[in-house]
Amino acid sequence: MSTLVVRQLQKRYGTRPVLDGVDLEVPDQGLTVVFGGPGSGKSTLLRVVAGLEAADAGTVWLRGQDVTRTAPQDRQLAYVPQNFALYPQMTAFENIAYPLRLRREPSSTITQRVREIAETLRIEDVLSQRPDQLSGGQKQRVAIARGLIKRADIYLLDDPLIGLDYKVRERLVEELRDLQERLGALFLYATSDPLESLLLGDFIAVLDHGRIVDHGTPDALYEAPRHLWTRLNLGFPLTNAVSGRLQKTADGWQVVTPWFRTAVELDPPADHDERPVWATFRAERITLEPSDGTNPLTFAAEIVLEEDIGAETVLYLTAADGAELYALVPHREGAAPGPGSVTVGFRPDDVMLYDAKTQMGIGRGVATDGRG
Amino acid sequence: MKPKVKARLQQGFLWLVAVAFFLPVLWLFLAAFKTASQILAIPPRWIFRPTWQGLTYMASHQAFWSHAVNSVVISLSAVVIAIVVSFVAAYSFSRFRLRGTNFMMFVLLSIRMVPGAAVVVPMYLMYTALGWINSYPGIILFYAMFSIPFSVWILKGFIDGVSPRFDEAAQSDGASRLHVMFRIVLPQVLPGIVAAFIFNTIFVWNEFLFDFIIGGNQVATIPVALASGLYTSQGIDWQYIASLTFVYTLPLMVVIYFFQKYLLVGMTFGTVRGEV
DSSP, rough: OSEEEEEEEEEETEEEEEEEEEEEESSSSSSEEEEOOTTHHHHHHHHHHHTSSOOSSSEETTTEOOTSOOOOGGGGOEEOOOSSSOOOTTHHHHHHHHHHHTTTOOHHHHHHHHHHHHTTTTGGGGTTTTTSOOHHHHHHHHHHHHHHHSSOOOEESSSSSOOOOOHHHHHHHHHHHHHHHHHTTTTEEEEEEEHHHHOOOOOOEETTEEEEEEEEHHHHHHHSBHHHHHHHHHHSSEEEEEEEEEEEEETTTEEEEEEEEEEESSSSSSSSSEEEEEEEEEEOOOOOOOOOOSSSSSEEOOEEEEEEEEEEEEEEEEEETOEEEEEEOOOOTTTTOOOEEEEEEOOGGGEEEEEEEEEEEHHHHHHOOOOO | HHHHHHHHHHHHHHHHHHHHHHHHHHOOOOOOOOHHHHHHHOOSSSSOOSSSHHHHHTTOOHHHHHHHHHHHHHHHHHHHHHHHHHHHHHHHHHOOTTTTHHHHHHHHHHHHHSSSHHHHHHHHHHHHTTTTTOOOOHHHHHHHHHHHHHHHHHHHHHTTSSOOHHHHHHHHOOOOHHHHHIIIIIIHHHHHHHHHHHHHHHHHHOOOOHHHHHHHHOOOOOHHHHHHHHHEEEEEEEHHHHHHHHHHHHHHHHHHHHHHHHHHHHTTTTTTOOOO
């Protein structure tokens, strides 16, 4: 059994289920990301594990012990909450030192450890200030320092980098990775940011509507997500999806959408009917005006907005039926920015299919010609 | 009329009203520094040579010291007990939100709504049965009980204003619930504690009826002394009354002057906090 296991966790707020039978066994080593959209239940899951909320049903196991009814202070966890909750009557130094004071660590150890973590998080110069004198970013870093200063074998971090500016986030992502490797502890990190999930996670659990719908390594989840939500949201920009229908042909199955049709390979191969599906393809696999036949699925679209992000450009497009889609293409040197018609192309084997009802993956396109 | 003149006139009128209200207090304060004959002089003497005679006369009374010490000890002990109990109760009401909390809060406050005269006889019978008449623990507990509902109301308002996220952060840092209450939440509701303290101290300091009925000589406070123990063979001892009233009123005047904003908090059950 791993150090942190949750079994069939359920939690409702009023009549709304927030956790709906969550099962998760967190790998002992490495950093596990719980990735989910706002309201998916990430924070609630971490709060239940930390003991700050009681589950309606299910169990939490830490280090082989059932701690479902154990008080938070007896769970021996380090927890960084999403909100700062810095004690206003204490300086930043005292806030950070607080968990160590509770453990009655010697003063010299406290001072040394606070200085170390303050240096890591670049807040050495604000240690003597009170929370109301700090900027939002500084407060957040003080809160992170307070959560991380305690030596523990389990660290829970609830979207701690949310709202920080890009540079600070980038550095803190690196620092958190380093820290995790140095401590060799279990890190459970909740975030709604797909890039943060892919950068930080050794393992990702995807939470949607209170259920773990997908889990695996970042590569595996990026390449072949089992659930539609993961496919659409884990990446930047968001993955494109068009609704369609499976159709039986003499040679096998094909998917028919308003934008294209193409032969598909279903998994499992049998037991399918002509059901509605979502056909998805990634924004970065799209090419514009394909001419060499490498991207045989093509259709016309209108550019609505063009966002230059340096070496690449994000295009916001609408297809003929008015549906929106995204494309991530290399920087378009010399192209006229703004509205215009383009032909969008991608490979059939970039298409992944999801059952419209269950939202689970049921197959992918095969590399044959097909035109809409 | 020019606006400036009008404003001056209005201001002058307000001063006049304020001074009129202050006149009895002023008369009392001046009387403390008069001789016995000057106090009763008609018309009242506003200009006179101040004397310490009344205050030294009062200090030479053994009873004065016992009444003053009783007032201080009983007021402070009752209010301190009330604040500690109320803080814990208010924290529980605020954080655990049991079913029926609002009704319980109403029931708690209702004890303060009952007129003293309505409960003084049952209280006397109860205290007699318990043997608590004329005892310090008896009178202190009574005043603490009377101060608790108000303090719970005031403090709950303040504790509601402290996010439970602080409690959670401290608990996950390893703090016990008691530690959270007294080390994390308490420092954040100090203005409420001060407001409850001031408000209840004024109430206990001024209370006469219950100390008179369920108290006794041993625990008599200054209000009881003022009303009952001032007759000498020559009649009412006005010099003693004037000096005692001065000494009795002065601490409250000072406290009220410096902590007026907290009185507003008390009078509105903590719902109006102003600059506190």
